[in-house]
């Protein structure tokens with residue numbers, strides 16, 4: 066592997082030949098703003114926000130796709146670059162609805178962050194784009210294409226990671242839009258509702274229906290854990306506010322799923338805070354109705370009943386069914402309880418079912 | 419799985435059987451699709467046309483319950499074509515002659531009759547599989563839930579060994595485990611014949627080890643499996659049952675019998691997060707917590723032990739399951755002193771050699787795959803590297819035995835069950851997730867186009883399905899790619915519980931019930 070020396074914002078860095086400028090900057094600890102690039106996807110080079118100046122090149126280049134083949138001097142943040150970037154952002158904002166106040170993505174939106182950082186004049190240009198109806202027809206994803214900046218990340222991830230082609234660009238020019246075949250709802254396509262597209266959308270164009278209106282992004286605490294829905298064991302982040310799980314997002318850490326999830330893992334969590342959750346021990350009375358009892362009563366009732374059965378009929382008259390949904394620790398303690406406290410190997414779970 | 423999920427995308431040939439991967443293991447399906455994009459040859463062997471069949475080079479539709487026959491057919495072709503891996507067989511395996519004898523017992527013509535697959539297709543699949551450099555087999559409950567489940571699995575292992583596809587990257591025998599922690603529950607000894615770490619209860623020395631660690635004398639008698647428990651409960655030799663987080667009233671075969679059994683118990687304790695169909699039958703119900711309210715670990719299908727973290731506090735008076743069990747144990751006079759799941763993991767590491775190197779600190783960022791024998795062990799990506807764990811890979815002589823129930827005049831259809839994308843197991847979680855229940859609110863039965871025409875039923879129509887064990891009614895979905903004579907039903911729905919119809923006959927070795935083959939009748943409602 067050939068190593069090339071480059072000068073980036075007056076820093077000397079050595080990178081393997083073929084590295085993109087964006088990556089090289091990251092190695093140097095410099096963050097180049099970008100909207101359409103995503104590290105899990107091939108570069109789209111459409112947003113032009115990541116432009117930088119390469120000494121000797123007449124025009125600015127997209128750092129996400131420009132690869133370093135020889136020694137270069139690069140400026141990622143000089144006046145020329147900043148002016149160009151600001152202009153690009155102002156053009157994007159000229160067709161943007163500007164309702165950040167009500168947007169689900171407020172506070173976690175790259176467009177908003179850059180607009181702030183570059184002090185863009187939001188109303189500098191006025192351009193007309195068609196008004197789109199907000200699509201709320203499927204149970205999982207709200208699609209508001211008025212906020213779409215046509216970065217193409219959703220199209221790429223559906224194709225590259227999900228290996229589906231549910232959505233693509235349609236029409237041209239100002240009418241360009243991301244849509245399904247014949248612009249039908251996702252529920253009428255073969256969309257698997259994996260939500261990969263939502264996870265990479267840099268704006269509020271795609272958002273999770275369940276979370277709508279429930280929390281501002283800065284109120285959410287993310288807790289990394291494992292999806293409970295199948296043996297794949299995908300890594301998920303539970304987004305929590307006030308002891309409620311508001312939504313699930315894909316974490317950035319190393320995992321078997323690399324940020325991908327399926328519909329159950331991403332959208333199937335609202336059983337957690339469901340009103341029908343059991344909240345107290347229950348004892349069935351003579352008429353067959355359950356009544357709430359204290360833990361103390363529950364534990365003493367169980368202990369005396371189990372002791373009675375064990376004394377009268379022996380340990381093997383008692384059995385336990387453990388659970389493939391519970392943790393290792395719980396399964397361990399459960400089987401130990403059956404074997405050591407009860408004295409039987411009558412312990413199983415539904416591995417076979 | 420002998421191998422890892424991330425290895426699938428580099429395989430040259432992938433054989434998927436008895437697994438509707440895109441629906442039951444969607445993230446693993448993505449790896450399969452990526453492999454196919456890179457040029458891997460995908461062979462699907464399944465009675466139903468599934469999404470993966472669309473990108474498969476071959477889709478063979480066997481009659482349910484005939485897996486040993488087509489597997490033997492493939493192996494016969496491989497040996498006849500001289501495509502078996504002689505080096506691997508000589509150096510690493512034993513009893514090849516036994517295998518040879520078994521696979522030569524039936525001719526390809528016989529196999530075609532048994533399986534309903536053209537012999538030329540079996541031949542093509544065999545050659546593709548054997549000629550590829552790295553071939554891997556992925557399977558799931560479609561292979562195991564038969565009275566011949568153990569035979570099916572041994573046969574799959576035979577095929578992998580015959581072609582030298584084991585102990586190398588991107589190969590292997592890879593069962594995709596259904597529930598999130600079924601691997602872990604087995605590893606932890608939630609099984610009637612083994613202590614944690616598959617250490618036999620009948621082995622004197624191993625039992626001694628646990629007796630010393632737990633400070634108690636232990637039984638050497640193998641216990642009852644779920645299905646056996648139900649039988650013994652019905653005859654009152656079993657008096658009390660403690661069920662944690664399971665719902666046999668939907669998941670077990672022959673639900674009417676399960677209900678009868680649970681009702682005859684003197685004492686039934688059910689610990690769950692909802693008042694499930696099973697909990698309703700309990701004398702006492704204990705509120706456990708969901709995965710979001712507790713710390714611990716799950717072990718995924720590739721043996722990776724991963725951290726589960728508490729995100730919210732337990733709702734109401736609910737408690738993590740380990741705390742409930744600890745408290746009951748203390749009340750019964752067998753003291754347990756754990757203060758956290760961490761304490762439990764430390765004990766697990768001490769008693770299960772293959773978990774010895776797995777600590778919460780080490781798996782904080784990303785889980786480790788067992789065997790992981792000490793603190794410096796990086797874990798094991800694939801098993802049987804260089805040498806089989808047991809020394810030599812043993813070929814088994816496996817012969818085709820028909821399923822227990824065959825279609826007849828009264829019950830002319832073969833009924834098979836499985837999972838679907840939007841729901842999970844008995845639906846106690848997924849059916850309470852609003853979006854999932856909205857997009858798929860009810861159960862259904864899939865029948866072939868030909869059968870639907872013969873029965874004069876259209877899409878969405880209601881039918882009554884009956885077997886020797888019970889009857890249910892449900893809605894019809896026509897699946898154009900289904901074999902004539904075979905009907906499929908997901909088992910997640912209580913309103914039309916597929917397991918009312920299934921056959922509780924067990925595999926003699928693994929004790930797995932034959933959920934994939936039952937004879938039923940279908941009538942228009």
Ligand code: SF4
Nearest residue numbers: 223256257259260262
């Ligand atoms: S949800 Fe998944 S399948 Fe559907 S459009 Fe988005 S990425 Fe594609």
Ligand code: SF4
Nearest residue numbers: 213214216217219266
């Ligand atoms: S919907 Fe989002 S991800 Fe897709 S093109 Fe528009 S802004 Fe980009």
Ligand code: SF4
Nearest residue numbers: 292294295299327330
């Ligand atoms: S996200 Fe989907 S594939 Fe991943 S563990 Fe959960 S259910 Fe399985």
